[in-house]
Amino acid sequence: MAKVITLKDVAREAGVHISTASRALNDETRSGVNVDTADRVLVAAARLGYQPHPLARGLRTNRTWTVGMVVPDLMNPLFPPIFAGAQNALDEIGYSLLIGADDEALERTGTVMTTFLERRVDGMLVANAHLDFTAPEALLRHEVPTVLINRSARDDSFPAIVGDDRTGLALVVRHLVELGHTRIAHVAGPHDISTGLCRRQAFLNALEDEGLASSERLVFEAGSFRIENGRAACDRLLDSGEEVTAIVAANDLIALGCIDAIQARGLSVPSDLSVTGYNDMTFVDRLEPPLTTVSVPYEAMGAAAAEVLLRLLAADDDGGDTAYEPVQLPPSLVVRASTGPIRPS
Amino acid sequence: MAKVITLKDVAREAGVHISTASRALNDETRSGVNVDTADRVLVAAARLGYQPHPLARGLRTNRTWTVGMVVPDLMNPLFPPIFAGAQNALDEIGYSLLIGADDEALERTGTVMTTFLERRVDGMLVANAHLDFTAPEALLRHEVPTVLINRSARDDSFPAIVGDDRTGLALVVRHLVELGHTRIAHVAGPHDISTGLCRRQAFLNALEDEGLASSERLVFEAGSFRIENGRAACDRLLDSGEEVTAIVAANDLIALGCIDAIQARGLSVPSDLSVTGYNDMTFVDRLEPPLTTVSVPYEAMGAAAAEVLLRLLAADDDGGDTAYEPVQLPPSLVVRASTGPIRPS
DNA sequence: CTGAAAGCGCTAACAA
């Protein structure tokens, strides 16, 4: 192990006291040091290849320049863009991102967050959509600034960045109505997941806004956001006797399950039934039929969350008892071939 | 900010000296302390909700319990499983994973690694496949244990976990030969990317092993691992006059580009031309036609890399001048409908 | 403007 260069070495090399070297190397305190001396220190540091020791600095200043991000499942393709967006924004300011998955298990969420707290992260980004989540008491005790992503808390004690599901569902329903559909069902996601609940309500709202009869009877809940569960829920819908001509699914995977269920009965999409998804995942444009869906700006959400966190961090203030209005980012409708005009009967 | 509990508080509460408390709290040193005293300390720590400060500890012990992982692009669906595999393995031992993307830019790789080095990561996982990469001089100076994932270095100075492309390509070619194909082309990935080069050579080897004429004329290189570039390369192939009945693409995206190119000419897959991919990405089983491809155990690769790193970390030894044989994990062939028997001419 | 000195929270010799 070659010798690692410390501040003391730089000071000696520059012929100044260690504290002077420290001041010269720090942007905020440089002003208080003779410009020539400062130069000498900078040069010495560069020559020696000095790298400040973040641990030592952090120990002193009580900042780790680290933020932790909690996601439900790393394999879920929704999260990489969120992560990337946040990463880019934080990276610029010099923060590193620690990442932890809770595998959709509510009790793991606390564990992961506690790990982050132990590591003294400066802030936290929580992209976990479970509604029954409660922040570890320690989180509040330590007052670590935290921003929620893609989920609204039950309360509004944390700032949150969410997709505007209300608008998204309105776009979808409007699109179907324009195609002539009036009997539209919703295959919903789990009601204990933020997006599941949100989109369900947004769907019912959208129906009303279009002047259509809105009823819980038009909603069929899938046990999870997966193809199999979407298919099962759609089967129940098709067996229910509700005569619908279009299905709005809570996400793309559920939509695929619906399409499977429909095709398994010898019906076709979109001529017999139109189907829409949500998220615009990779490749859904290349499926048969290409999926009409809603594109959500996940990367922008990650970036926005990071910005908010950065602001809190800069203010060195966790917001206290401030109530936060969730920031909603606008989705956009992507029309493809899984929706079509209602068939003349 | 509520008072944060320090070791001193625990010591006072337990009525012992701070160093005794330290020993009692540490698994390795607990033996050297009276069992009753130790108990008292443990209880006190629990009651106060003591959390050791990792920075202070790290400053002293020179370990951060952090490892850095470099990936080319967070959005690339190949990496989440690698990441998840590594994360799970490391998490168990108490390591946290820092992640950094170099956006496929060679010069960013060094920057990201330097950031990690500055943060004094205990080890590094590099999932960057660029062949012209050279480790920052500092990496070697600091002797930070490093494991490569999904790429073989030009030299073997770092341990590496890679997919066994040789076997993967052999499986594909064998499959095609069994279907009666004898004129098989390869649409390769970039030759400066490890997997691009590797698979190209593996393809040519596989041809020979099957007793087929192997020639560089059967290889058409795509500028990148993307659909557009795959399509362009395939166009060149189709224009070249080489009469082939099957195309082995270097990855799934290139395969999709090939299928696009073929279908654009009014030909059909697989009746006119068989096409194979590589990676078995999500949804390629649902495309039209469903893609015959090779499934690579990326999650296992991430886990394996973490294991190797953990071993190096435990040995507190970067391996010095050891030469490492890359560990190859076996892929498996997934036969779907994009390949079929050769058409009787 | 610069130096001296204290101390962040912890671990690890060394003594007792």
Added chain:
DNA sequence: TTGTTAGCGCTTTCAG
């Protein structure tokens, strides 16, 4: 077995 002491590398008063 326990306490004393020094110090990891850095920032930050406080004097000069």
